[in-house]
Amino acid sequence: MCYLGENEKFSFYEGCCEQLPEISVGSEYLCSFGTAIGSYFKRICIACENNSLNSHLYALCSGISESGCDVLICNKVTLPAFRYGIGVLSCECGIYLSGEKSIKISFYGKNGFPLTSEVLSRIINPNVTQLSPDYGTITDINSLGQLYRYNISDSICTENALSASVSCGNKHVRSLWLDFFSGEDDNLILQVSDNGQRVNIYCTDTGFISYDKLILAYTVMTAKKDGEIYLPENFHYIADSVAECKGFKITRFTADSDAEISADKVRFLKDPLYMCTQLLRDKTSFFQILSELPSFYRAERTVTLSHSDCNIPRKVISDTDGIISLARKGKHSLSLTVQSENMETAAELCVVWEKKLKKLDACGRSLSL
Numbered sequence: 187m188c189y190l191g192e193n194e195k196f197s198f199y200e201g202c203c204e205q206l207p208e209i210s211v212g213s214e215y216l217c218s219f220g221t222a223i224g225s226y227f228k229r230i231c232i233a234c235e236n237n238s239l240n241s242h243l244y245a246l247c248s249g250i251s252e253s254g255c256d257v258l259i260c261n262k263v264t265l266p267a268f269r270y271g272i273g274v275l276s277c278e279c280g281i282y283l284s285g286e287k288s289i290k291i292s293f294y295g296k297n298g299f300p301l302t303s304e305v306l307s308r309i310i311n312p313n314v315t316q317l318s319p320d321y322g323t324i325t326d327i328n329s330l331g332q333l334y335r336y337n338i339s340d341s342i343c344t345e346n347a348l349s350a351s352v353s354c355g356n357k358h359v360r361s362l363w364l365d366f367f368s369g370e371d372d373n374l375i376l377q378v379s380d381n382g383q384r385v386n387i388y389c390t391d392t393g394f395i396s397y398d399k400l401i402l403a404y405t406v407m408t409a410k411k412d413g414e415i416y417l418p419e420n421f422h423y424i425a426d427s428v429a430e431c432k433g434f435k436i437t438r439f440t441a442d443s444d445a446e447i448s449a450d451k452v453r454f455l456k457d458p459l460y461m462c463t464q465l466l467r468d469k470t471s472f473f474q475i476l477s478e479l480p481s482f483y484r485a486e487r488t489v490t491l492s493h494s495d496c497n498i499p500r501k502v503i504s505d506t507d508g509i510i511s512l513a514r515k516g517k518h519s520l521s522l523t524v525q526s527e528n529m530e531t532a533a534e535l536c537v538v539w540e541k542k543l544k545k546l547d548a549c550g551r552s553l554s555l
Contacts, residue, residue, distance in 0.1 A: 188500060188521070189514040190303055191310050195219075196291075197516065198310050201300025205288040213245035220249025222309055224257075224322065227278045231327070233260040233268050234283035235381075243283055246291075247324055256322040260330045264359050266382045267334035269298040269456050273449050274333065284381065297449045298456045335365055342366070342463045350387075350466060354378040366463050376462060385458040392476060397458070398422055398484060403475045404454050404461050409434035416452050422525050423509055424482040482525070485532040489520045489543050507531045510539055 188200045195211050196203035205211050223246070224230065230250055234243045247257045258275055260268055265282055272280035272294055279301060280294040293301035342348070347368040353375055354360035359382040367376065373390045387395040402425055405415045409432060417425055419438045429436045439447060454461040465472045503510040508526035515521040522539055526532035 188303070189516050189519075190307055192517065193310050196310075198306060199515075200303055201294070201306070202290060202292040203306075204290045205285070207288075211242070211289055213241060216242055216245035217249035217252070219309075220246040220251075221253045222249075223279075223281070224250035224253030224255035226305060226308065227255050229256045229258070229275075229277045230279045230281060231258040231260055231268070231272055231275050231277040232281040232283075233263050235265070235285070238286070239283045239289070242289060246281065246283075251322040251324050254320055254322050257324045258327050259324065260327045262328075263331045263334075264356075264362055264382055265292075266359075266362070266457055266459055267331045269294055270334050270337070270453075270460075271327075271330040272296060272298050275327065275330070297447065297452070299452070331362075335362075338366060338460060338463055341460065342467050344467065348463065348466050349469075350374045350376050352376045352378060354380065354382075356380040356382070363459060366459070367466075374466075378458070383456075383458065385462060387462075392473065395476065398482070399476070399479060400458075400461060400465065401454065402428060402479060402482075403472065404465055405429075405434075405436070406432055406475050406479070407465065407471065408454075412451070416447055416455075418455065420511060420523075422482050422484060424480060424525075424527060428479065480527065481529075482527050483529045483532045485524045485526075485536045487522045487536050487540055488515055489522050489540050490518055491520060491543070492518075505535065508535055510535060512543075 190198040190200065192198060192206065195206060195209055195215060197206060232243060232247060232250075234240065243259070247259060250257050258277065260271060263271070268280060268282055273296055278296050280298070282292045282294070284290045284292065293306060295301050339345075348366060349371045350367045351369050351371050351374065352360055352363045352367050354363065359378060359380065362382070363376065363378060375388045377386045377388060379385070384397050385400065386397055387400065389395060398421070401417075401421070405417065405425065406428065409415055409429070414435045414437060415429070416437050416439055419440050421438075425436055454464070500514070501512040503512070508524055508531060511523040511525075513521045520543060522536060522543070524532045524535040524539070526535060
């Protein structure tokens with residue numbers, strides 16, 4: 187999540203903005219913010235994580251409509267279903283509000299991936315000089331969650347729940363997963379993040395299976411029929427050697443290029459529930475694929491800096507033992523990510539590069555490397 191900048195209320199990152207500490211965000215500002223957002227689109231869908239955010243949601247909707255953009259309010263919908271629904275509703279942008287003490291606003295493009303940095307950067311300090319003479323319509327959508335359930339159910343071609351337990355701190359997301367998994371298998375536990383956007387699996391036979399490994403297993407499973415697989419530019423480099431060994435092609439893409447890719451081709455990257463139902467409907471095949479995958483690891487750290495105002499570009503550095511990625515994470519911090527084939531090596535490289543960055547920072551030297 188690369189840092190883009192901030193205005194008087196929010197810090198902006200790739201695909202989202204977050205309320206600044208100790209800064210209040212009122213309805214008047216959100217209405218104005220909505221007007222700026224709506225000026226870039228013709229149709230937007232919007233939803234929030236819980237009812238406590240309704241006042242913020244309706245303030246944004248008011249501003250979006252004032253710009254002349256149509257707004258579809260998706261009621262009582264989880265984030266996975268919402269991202270699926272953006273394309274179904276023929277929207278150019280989806281906005282999802284979350285958080286409790288501070289607001290986080292996530293922006294998604296028509297394919298359900300985070301909105302491009304180019305578009306989001308315009309919203310940081312918008313220049314709206316003229317309002318539309320006509321208000322956009324505001325429409326309530328109440329069935330998106332059910333449409334999402336129907337779609338998942340049709341994709342697995344069975345009415346029986348798949349055998350697995352589900353662990354998740356968000357009761358609404360857990361309830362959604364339990365529509366498709368039995369919740370009664372202590373040997374296979376799906377560990378789902380509260381927003382439903384990441385999942386790991388713990389299996390008594392194979393141990394911990396990371397989210398990245400699930401993605402790679404899915405690419406191998408589907409490559410037999412699709413031939414070409416799309417993966418994010420920053421996904422672990424081991425995927426390329428697996429593709430070469432298995433005889434299929436991987437095309438890497440960035441957030442700014444995803445609009446040209448068929449949504450069906452990359453659904454597994456934004457919809458963990460869909461991915462897991464496809465993997466676990468045939469457990470024999472799934473565990474066979476897992477057994478053939480090499481080990482690979484990713485380690486991440488946040489490095490706090492003192493020279494916060496320097497321009498820190500995204501940087502990828504190749505090392506004999508792995509790949510190191512640097513990106514601006516905040517006004518005072520860098521994101522340090524290491525990919526390696528060995529857990530200990532990934533952790534050691536993190537330590538080495540954190541010390542190197544802090545040394546450069548202490549000396550006041552350029553961090554552009």
